[in-house]
Amino acid sequence: MSNYAKVHTGDEPRTELHDKLGLTGAEVSINHVPAKGGVPFVHSHKENEEIYIILSGKGQAVIDGETVPLTAGDCMLIQPNAKRQLSASNDEGMSYICIQAKAGSLDEFTAEDAVIEQ
Amino acid sequence: MSNYAKVHTGDEPRTELHDKLGLTGAEVSINHVPAKGGVPFVHSHKENEEIYIILSGKGQAVIDGETVPLTAGDCMLIQPNAKRQLSASNDEGMSYICIQAKAGSLDEFTAEDAVIEQ
Numbered sequence: 001m002s003n004y005a006k007v008h009t010g011d012e013p014r015t016e017l018h019d020k021l022g023l024t025g026a027e028v029s030i031n032h033v034p035a036k037g038g039v040p041f042v043h044s045h046k047e048n049e050e051i052y053i054i055l056s057g058k059g060q061a062v063i064d065g066e067t068v069p070l071t072a073g074d075c076m077l078i079q080p081n082a083k084r085q086l087s088a089s090n091d092e093g094m095s096y097i098c099i100q101a102k103a104g105s106l107d108e109f110t111a112e113d114a115v116i117e118q
Numbered sequence: 119m120s121n122y123a124k125v126h127t128g129d130e131p132r133t134e135l136h137d138k139l140g141l142t143g144a145e146v147s148i149n150h151v152p153a154k155g156g157v158p159f160v161h162s163h164k165e166n167e168e169i170y171i172i173l174s175g176k177g178q179a180v181i182d183g184e185t186v187p188l189t190a191g192d193c194m195l196i197q198p199n200a201k202r203q204l205s206a207s208n209d210e211g212m213s214y215i216c217i218q219a220k221a222g223s224l225d226e227f228t229a230e231d232a233v234i235e236q
Binding site: 003004005006007008009015016017020021022023024025026027028030042045048051053055061063064068071074075077078083097099100101102103104105106107109110113114115116117 | 121122123124125126127128133134135136138139140141142143144145146148159160161162163164165166167169171173179181182186189191192193194195196197199200201215217218219220221222223224225226227228231232233234235
């Protein structure tokens, strides 16, 4: 079995990578939301923190009632229990990546988790 | 304490989000590599799977000796023990996101982990 998996994504409204790639440590989605569009409900999470990376455009997140403006280059962590709703702006869409990972699950990373090969 | 954290990133060669945002379930880096540039060593990981999302440009990954071409829109999972080395192409740089998450750590996600608020 190969030690990697690869898929190509385009401008689909939402691509979820967990099942496509066989992820076991995170779910990752790539989202392209048109102007005035957004997630149609407020939600929180049981276990997972969410990390948002805004790729282009602009919009906003409402987090526990606070409005947070979002623009390309913004990176945001939202704690599991926060009540959140994301939407694009009225005049411009927004593309973003959303990463779900279990809060507290990461032990080591980067240098500590790496093995440099000779 | 706020239930979220946000930072803005630009064209820095590498931005690591773990410490900036206080991540506990993943490490996420945003990387802009110039033409002919790349990670200067081959490495594997002890615990973490890596997920790569190519944002722009092109390059390649060498995984266990196999060369995998990469271009904007490609998404790739690399298993922890695979020996890997990424680089941009000779005539064009490559921007990508790298996510490290502990293999096997994700329990539920999306609908199963979400709580829809009234």
